[in-house]
Amino acid sequence: MKGRLFTKKEWDKALRELSKSQKIFVPAKEKDFHNFTVLDNNMEPDFDFQNTRLSPKSIVFPQSERMFEYTLDETSPDAHILKEAPKDFPPQAVVGIRPCDAHAFQIVNVNFDNPEYKDPWWVRRYRATTFVGLGCNEPCSTCFCTSVGGGPFSEKGLDILLHDLGDRFLAKAITEKGIEFLDKIGSGKEASEQTLKKAALEAEAALGKISSSVPTDRLKEKTEIELFDAPFWEKIAFPCINCGTCTYLCPTCWCFDIQDEVFRKEGDRIRNWDSCMFPLFTLHGSGHNPREKKVQRVRQRFMHKLKYYVDKYGNGVACVGCGRCVQFCPVNIDIREVFELMNGY
Amino acid sequence: MLEYTPKIREIARGLLEKGTVDVFIGYRKGSVPMMNEPVLVTDPAQTDVLHWDSHCGLNLCNYLTKRTDRIGIVANGCNSRNIVTHIIENQVKREQLYIVGIPCTGMIDHRAVKRAVNGKEIKEVQENKDTFLVIGKDFEEKFAKKDFLQDNCSVCRHRNPVEYDEMVAEPVEEQEAEDVFADVKTIEKMSPSEKQDFFTQLISSCIRCYACRNVCPLCYCPTCFVDESQPQWVGKSIDPVDTMTFHLLRAFHCAGRCTDCGACERVCPVAIPVRQFTKKLNKDTLELFQWEAGLTLEQRPALDVYRVDDYNDFIL
Numbered sequence: 269m270k271g272r273l274f275t276k277k278e279w280d281k282a283l284r285e286l287s288k289s290q291k292i293f294v295p296a297k298e299k300d301f302h303n304f305t306v307l308d309n310n311m312e313p314d315f316d317f318q319n320t321r322l323s324p325k326s327i328v329f330p331q332s333e334r335m336f337e338y339t340l341d342e343t344s345p346d347a348h349i350l351k352e353a354p355k356d357f358p359p360q361a362v363v364g365i366r367p368c369d370a371h372a373f374q375i376v377n378v379n380f381d382n383p384e385y386k387d388p389w390w391v392r393r394y395r396a397t398t399f400v401g402l403g404c405n406e407p408c409s410t411c412f413c414t415s416v417g418g419g420p421f422s423e424k425g426l427d428i429l430l431h432d433l434g435d436r437f438l439a440k441a442i443t444e445k446g447i448e449f450l451d452k453i454g455s456g457k458e459a460s461e462q463t464l465k466k467a468a469l470e471a472e473a474a475l476g477k478i479s480s481s482v483p484t485d486r487l488k489e490k491t492e493i494e495l496f497d498a499p500f501w502e503k504i505a506f507p508c509i510n511c512g513t514c515t516y517l518c519p520t521c522w523c524f525d526i527q528d529e530v531f532r533k534e535g536d537r538i539r540n541w542d543s544c545m546f547p548l549f550t551l552h553g554s555g556h557n558p559r560e561k562k563v564q565r566v567r568q569r570f571m572h573k574l575k576y577y578v579d580k581y582g583n584g585v586a587c588v589g590c591g592r593c594v595q596f597c598p599v600n601i602d603i604r605e606v607f608e609l610m611n612g613y
Numbered sequence: 614m615l616e617y618t619p620k621i622r623e624i625a626r627g628l629l630e631k632g633t634v635d636v637f638i639g640y641r642k643g644s645v646p647m648m649n650e651p652v653l654v655t656d657p658a659q660t661d662v663l664h665w666d667s668h669c670g671l672n673l674c675n676y677l678t679k680r681t682d683r684i685g686i687v688a689n690g691c692n693s694r695n696i697v698t699h700i701i702e703n704q705v706k707r708e709q710l711y712i713v714g715i716p717c718t719g720m721i722d723h724r725a726v727k728r729a730v731n732g733k734e735i736k737e738v739q740e741n742k743d744t745f746l747v748i749g750k751d752f753e754e755k756f757a758k759k760d761f762l763q764d765n766c767s768v769c770r771h772r773n774p775v776e777y778d779e780m781v782a783e784p785v786e787e788q789e790a791e792d793v794f795a796d797v798k799t800i801e802k803m804s805p806s807e808k809q810d811f812f813t814q815l816i817s818s819c820i821r822c823y824a825c826r827n828v829c830p831l832c833y834c835p836t837c838f839v840d841e842s843q844p845q846w847v848g849k850s851i852d853p854v855d856t857m858t859f860h861l862l863r864a865f866h867c868a869g870r871c872t873d874c875g876a877c878e879r880v881c882p883v884a885i886p887v888r889q890f891t892k893k894l895n896k897d898t899l900e901l902f903q904w905e906a907g908l909t910l911e912q913r914p915a916l917d918v919y920r921v922d923d924y925n926d927f928i929l
């Protein structure tokens with residue numbers, strides 16, 4: 269299939285109809301920014317946005333997730349036995365995801381779903397999700413997706429790619445899942461050659477609007493020790509306040525912490541997003557902390573994304589160039605400069 | 614305030630050349646609009662990176678904690694008050710510091726500027742004394758700075774540094790005290806359940822990234838109570854009760870110490886007006902103990918000293 273055309277009205281109506289039978293996440297305005305929210309009758313999706321403030325990773329990997337429950341009641345035969353917290357994983361879709369964020373799901377997937385290890389919650393939720401992307405006609409000046417294996421109309425990680433043509437959406441199904449989703453949406457009409465051509469030209473033009481770029485070509489050839497011992501880390505780290513902004517907003521940061529919470533005799537084992545920027549992240553039970561200093565933590569974040577991941581998976585860097593950390597790091601630590609420093613060292 | 618930049622560079626260069634200080638802490642111009650980056654300069658030849666404008670809304674006092682070298686630092690009104698607080702709390706010594714005083718005319722609220730251009734992408738913001746020009750892809754708009762001050766700056770009564778070794782310019786006129794606590798008073802009038810709803814709503818989008826805590830110079834505890842895991846004082850998920858516990862306790866830890874510099878509110882990635890917590894306590898310490906943080910090195914703060922005439926209605 270080459271592409272189906274929907275007027276925005278039709279699209280909105282069809283999504284709302286479908287949202288009665290399955291969960292659909294759409295971008296919506298919240299205060300001064302956008303975030304993904306479950307579509308229902310009380311809200312207005314807003315596809316006129318640059319990117320959401322938080323990445324959509326929580327749709328598959330929630331910030332807090334109950335994994336197990338247990339009882340400490342000694343009279344119960346199940347005392348101290350961990351039981352998987354009951355939940356189901358029905359089909360869901362995220363509509364309007366930007367190509368960088370869809371690419372990020374692929375990057376994270378190699379960590380949670382590989383031959384050695386399968387994260388049961390990630391795997392089931394990821395497979396149940398249909399990714400309906402929205403190409404970027406107007407990329408931001410902080411976007412650098414084209415340097416890291418993506419692009420404003422990249423299809424990586426997507427089941428469908430939407431193209432905003434003003435009053436209409438052109439929808440192109442990329443996978444079987446995508447075809448099924450479009451069938452459920454129904455209606456729409458086949459796009460003419462002319463429309464397809466116009467869309468292709470626009471996508472081409474969007475490429476030219478990407479104004480940020482980062483170098484990555486020499487990251488692989490350097491040894492880890494060389495980069496680890498490089499002299500620039502102190503300088504990069506000085507302003508850092510070790511908050512969770514960069515890692516929590518980032519679509520490719522996957523680290524979590526596991527905590528038990530007990531109320532009276534009932535307990536939950538919960539996993540929460542964690543951040544390599546927090547001192548607690550590496551604190552050992554003994555009290556020793558191998559990454560006690562801020563400079564060690566800052567180095568870890570960049571080494572993981574731009575070196576360890578590169579070496580371990582041979583899959584490029586663990587950054588999709590969405591620019592969130594560039595825009596929202598409170599002290600303006602700019603990963604584009606770190607790319608330059610590491611690659612040029 | 615852009616015009617202070619050459620003077621700051623000159624002073625810093627002199628201090629580093631003469632060896633009066635080992636390092637100089639200031640800002641350099643950021644890589645995205647309305648964002649500057651704290652920088653530590655040690656080489657007199659590098660002082661030209663130093664920069665000052667109306668987007669220096671962090672709190673550089675944060676970078677002084679437990680340093681042992683001699684430090685030059687730029688400080689406007691609120692930052693100087695935090696430095697005083699740091700000295701009183703033994704986080705740094707007065708003798709270590711060379712404070713370059715900035716008479717401050719306030720910081721620009723970056724969110725308000727983005728709102729004013731309907732969320733369109735801003736490529737550059739050029740400052741020119743009382744006005745600033747916002748430049749985007751196909752627009753240019755000029756605004757008056759006084760209409761875009763950060764909320765804390767619009768009610769600030771200490772724009773000039775209280776403690777300094779040298780000023781970069783003549784002091785600015787202090788603002789007439791309008792009602793600094795109007796917002797707090799509105800909340801005080803609410804019923805307990807309305808207050809609960811108000812604050813629950815206020816923090817509903819909090820992701821517990823702790824940017825508000827970490828950007829604050831008051832939060833220097835080696836381990837914050839929220840990070841403690843043995844014992845676990847507060848849950849670490851985004852359960853609303855735990856998030857509220859974090860915010861309330863953080864605010865109480867700042868009572869009598871907060872200078873309302875606004876850094877916490879400025880940095881929140883999801884735009885939560887966290888000053889609504891600390892401001893109430895600032896009002897209380899002012900009304901109950903006639904205390905404002907960081908105005909003098911001569912007096913112990915309200916909450917670490919007892920005076921016979923202290924407010925003591927709460928003692929049964």
Ligand code: SF4
Nearest residue numbers: 508509511513514597
């Ligand atoms: S790099 Fe920026 S966003 Fe990340 S932890 Fe440091 S200060 Fe926070």
Ligand code: SF4
Nearest residue numbers: 518587588590591593
């Ligand atoms: S590191 Fe920064 S630019 Fe890269 S994917 Fe994460 S948030 Fe986006």
Ligand code: SF4
Nearest residue numbers: 690691717719766769
């Ligand atoms: S609170 Fe006062 S001193 Fe601090 S930045 Fe605002 S106007 Fe300047």
Ligand code: SF4
Nearest residue numbers: 819820822823825881
């Ligand atoms: S900065 Fe904002 S999101 Fe982060 S912990 Fe503070 S209030 Fe919550």
